[in-house]
Amino acid sequence: MATRVEWAERVERWERSGLSAEKFARREGYKPTQLYWWRWKLRADGPAQRLPPPSTEAPRFLPVHVVTEASLVAPEPIEIALPNGRVVRVRPGFDPATLERVLALAAEETSC
Template sequence: MSDRSKEANRKRSQFWKHHIEEWSKSGLSQNAYCRENGLKPNQLTYWKNKFKRQNLPAEFAQVSPVQIAELLNSRKERLLLNIDSGYQIEIPDGFSQITLAQVLQVLRIE
């Protein structure tokens, strides 16, 4: 997938997350909210179900390798790093900061 396609998918996902959050706060029915915002109800339903299946929070925080290393040094426990591309990295106590930075670079997370 090209960078342009990834960016378009990210923007589309953000657009629908925003509308789902606004609809849930509005107190309106799905159909009424969609009418007021020029949306198709079936698309709102599709994205609502997609996010529900993913069971992911609406936003992710970007964490630098330095922040992860500081967390590891302060907690002395393992850290599970879930990446939206489907990877999960378990980082044990004492994991090398240099190795972590290299792993994140390979996964293009930095």
């Protein structure tokens, strides 16, 4: 079964030949309807993407520098302002269970 790239090449050769689809297809050994369909399909999908010719060189590896998520953004504390006017500042890496207890205590109306 011919690939999309092969059909793109066939359609291109047909269009350059100046022959009718019937004559070109008969000469090449396939049906004229296939030429018409592939021409329509290739035009509908946009310009063909040509693949570069295969390289005979061995692949080269480039150096890689791994960047952690923490180094992308400077960690800043989170501030939680409670309705009673108290503010709780939470640094990155906090323990969620401890934060829950602290917020419960800070939300109380009694003085700390």
